[in-house]
Structures are given as structure tokens and as C-alpha cells.
Amino acid sequence: MHGIREILQIACSWLTFDVVWKVSIIVLLLLNLKNVPFVYHLRILNGVRFLLRSQRPPIAVQPEHLFQPLITSSKVCLMEIDVFGHKSNSTYFADIDVARVHLVTTLFGKGIEQIRGGTTMNGLSGKPRSKFTLALGAVSCTFKQELLPYETYDMWTRIISWDEKWVYIVTHFVKRSSKISPRISSLYPDQSAQDSCTEEPHAGDATKDTSTSNVPVRSPVAASALSKVVFKDGRITIRPREMIEASGLLPKQEFSHAGSTGKFDARVETEVEERRQRGLRLSALLSGQVELEEEFNGKVALGRHYDGIGAEGVMATLAQLTKLSKFQLV
Known part of the structure; x- marks a missing residue:
């Protein structure tokens, strides 16, 4: 008993208000590291690093990779929870930004390097500052299921189409509990073995019911977002096809040994164009939103x-509640 009393006395002397306050702050930050100031910027920079040649995938991107998704993972933090106890709708867009940067730098790293004249950051190479940038034109998100506190989810992000100016990118938020994983990781073959070890039988089929009951399987998609981005070099718009070709994602004309005429891979070009047109019809949702600006009326x-x-x-709120003011403006 005497030893326990001494331990309690030491604990009480150590657990001062100052210590408890500091420990509480540290725990709160660790539980919400994703929402700490400037962590968002670090997440973006983590995606930008794939522009560096040393950070690129071991396999060079090819035309077959153009429409394949890149998976980035995240977790719902406490400060992302809304009044209903699940991930707030507004917090999805920050995750979409991060996932989109990872996809663009992974697929278009080679093309961006050609336009910028290298991979060195502005001010460090001694060359004139590059004016290349990626601008977001619009984003829309549809919500299907809730994501609960500290639930892990994957963002499957891929190019769906492009036109003369915009590249359209779709992001699917997939619940990790659905155990959906790719059978093949085309740019990172070593990840294919890891995914196959964790994948359950028939887990690759996201819509088929693998149980013996007739109850349909619930969709693993919690939300789907559509974004449109544009490549800019200062005020000059870079056509998406130019960037895609510069990145090696569209087949180029091959010349014969004689050097006269070449053979163009028409089959690959046809398949790419068919998928682009199909995705362009789905992307009409964002292209039509430009007319919303005309609906603004600032008179009433x-x-x-x-x-x-x-x-x-x-x-202002307290004055309203205590009936000290009739107006919202104090």
C-alpha cells in the first residue's frame, strides 16, 4: 500500500495542468494530423515529387496506361466529421486535389519536364522561371455512402476524357472495408504481389455477389467526383493531346528503315478515341456548368x-439570441 501511495503521489505531482494541456494538444494533433495547418500543402508536394526522374515509376508510361486509375489512400480524421457523425462533404475536395496531383505527375511527368525544360524547381536551376501550371476549372462530386470516423478509404483516380482545352478526371472514393484491390499494378509490378496476397477470392469483381444468398452486393463506391483541368504555360493553353503525346501516352508514327513513310498504330488510336468520346459524353456535366454564371442576379x-x-x-449572434438587436448586423 505504501508503494502504491508513493506512485500515486508521483503521478499527481507530474500530471499538472500544464502537462495535461500539452499532452492533450499533442494527442489532438496526432489524431488530426491530416488537418493541421500546412499539412495539405505537404500532401500536394508529396505528389509533385513524382515529377523528378528518380521518383518516377520503374516502368515508363505507355498508351495502355492512359485510362488506368492511380490509387491513393487516406483516412477520415476527427476534424473532418460533420454534425451527422461522418466525413463532411466539403472535405472530399481537398482529398480530390491530392489524388489529382498524384495522377497528373505520374502520367505526365515526361511531358511536363519537356515544357518546363527540366525537373528542377524555379530559382534553383539558374534558368528563367517556368510559367507552367495546372489549373482547375471545375469539380463536381456525388455522394453515395458515408465514411465513418477513422475509416480508411482509397481514391481511384483516372483520366476519363479530354477535348481541345480540358482534361477530365474522375475520382472514385472506395471504402477499404470492401476489400477491392487491383489484380495487376501495371506501373509498379512489385505491388501486384502485395495486392494479390490481401485480395480475397473474387474480390476483384466489385458488382458480383460471391455469397450463396441472393442479397445484392452493396457498391463499394462512397462518392464519385469529376474534375476538369487545363495545362498552361503562362497565358498559353497547352492542348491536352500535345501533353499526352509528349508524355508517351499516345502512339507516335513509326518510320520504316528506309525512312520514307511510316505505319501508324491505327488500332490503338481507334481504341483511345472511342474511350475518349465515351468519356466526353459523361463529362458534359461540367462543360455545361459555364452557363450557371449567367444565372447570377445582384439586384435583390x-x-x-x-x-x-x-x-x-x-x-451579432448573441445580440440576436438575447433580443438586444433586431438585425443580423451589429
Whole structure:
């Protein structure tokens, strides 16, 4: 008993308010590391590093990789939870940004290097600053299922189509609990063996019911997002096909040994064009949203509300609750 009393006394002397406060802050940060300030920027930089030749996949990208998805994983943090107890809809878009950067730098690393004149960051190579950038034009997301606190999910991101200006990219949020994994990892063959070890029988079929019951299998997709991006070199728009060809994702004309005329792989070109046209029909959702700007009318409004954040918003809300003010504006 005397030893236990001494241990309790030591623990009480150590667990001061200052210590408890600091430990609580550290635990809170660790549980929400994804939402700590500037971590979003680090996540983006982690995807940008695949522009470096040393970080590129061991296998060079080929035309067959053009429409294949790249998988990035994440987990729902506490600060992403909304009032209903699941991942807030607004937090999906930050994850989409990260997944999109990983896909673009992986597929178009070679083409971006040609346009920028190298892979060195601006200001470090001694060359004129590159004006290359990737601009997001629009994004739309459809929600199917909830993602619960600290649930792990995969983002399957791939190119779906392109036109004369925009590249259309789709991202599927797939619940990790569905145990969906690719049978083959075409750019990272060593990952194929790892996925096959964790994959259950028939897990590659996302829509087929593998049980003996007649109950249909629930879709593993929690949400689907469609984005459109454009490649820019300053004010100059880089046509998607030019970037795709520069990256080795479209077949080029092959010349014979005589050097006269060559043979173009028409079969691959036809397959790519068919998939592009099919995806372009699905991408009409975003291309039609440009007309929404014409629906804006700044002449009449219902009024103005504060969202309750900041000193001014808090004071306005308290004044309303205590009936000290009739107006939202204090």
C-alpha cells in the first residue's frame, strides 16, 4: 500500500495542468494530423515529387496506361466529421486535389519536364522561371455512402476524357472495408504481389455477389467526383493531346528503315478515341456548368447572415439570441 501511495503521489505531482494541456494538444494533433495547418500543402508536394526522374515509376508510361486509375489512400480524421457523425462533404475536395496531383505527375511527368525544360524547381536551376501550371476549372462530386470516423478509404483516380482545352478526371472514393484491390499494378509490378496476397477470392469483381444468398452486393463506391483541368504555360493553353503525346501516352508514327513513310498504330488510336468520346459524353456535366454564371442576379437578396465565426459574428449572434438587436448586423 505504501508503494502504491508513493506512485500515486508521483503521478499527481507530474500530471499538472500544464502537462495535461500539452499532452492533450499533442494527442489532438496526432489524431488530426491530416488537418493541421500546412499539412495539405505537404500532401500536394508529396505528389509533385513524382515529377523528378528518380521518383518516377520503374516502368515508363505507355498508351495502355492512359485510362488506368492511380490509387491513393487516406483516412477520415476527427476534424473532418460533420454534425451527422461522418466525413463532411466539403472535405472530399481537398482529398480530390491530392489524388489529382498524384495522377497528373505520374502520367505526365515526361511531358511536363519537356515544357518546363527540366525537373528542377524555379530559382534553383539558374534558368528563367517556368510559367507552367495546372489549373482547375471545375469539380463536381456525388455522394453515395458515408465514411465513418477513422475509416480508411482509397481514391481511384483516372483520366476519363479530354477535348481541345480540358482534361477530365474522375475520382472514385472506395471504402477499404470492401476489400477491392487491383489484380495487376501495371506501373509498379512489385505491388501486384502485395495486392494479390490481401485480395480475397473474387474480390476483384466489385458488382458480383460471391455469397450463396441472393442479397445484392452493396457498391463499394462512397462518392464519385469529376474534375476538369487545363495545362498552361503562362497565358498559353497547352492542348491536352500535345501533353499526352509528349508524355508517351499516345502512339507516335513509326518510320520504316528506309525512312520514307511510316505505319501508324491505327488500332490503338481507334481504341483511345472511342474511350475518349465515351468519356466526353459523361463529362458534359461540367462543360455545361459555364452557363450557371449567367444565372447570377445582384439586384435583390433575402438579406445577410453571419456564420457566427469571429468576434463580429459571435456578437451579432448573441445580440440576436438575447433580443438586444433586431438585425443580423451589429
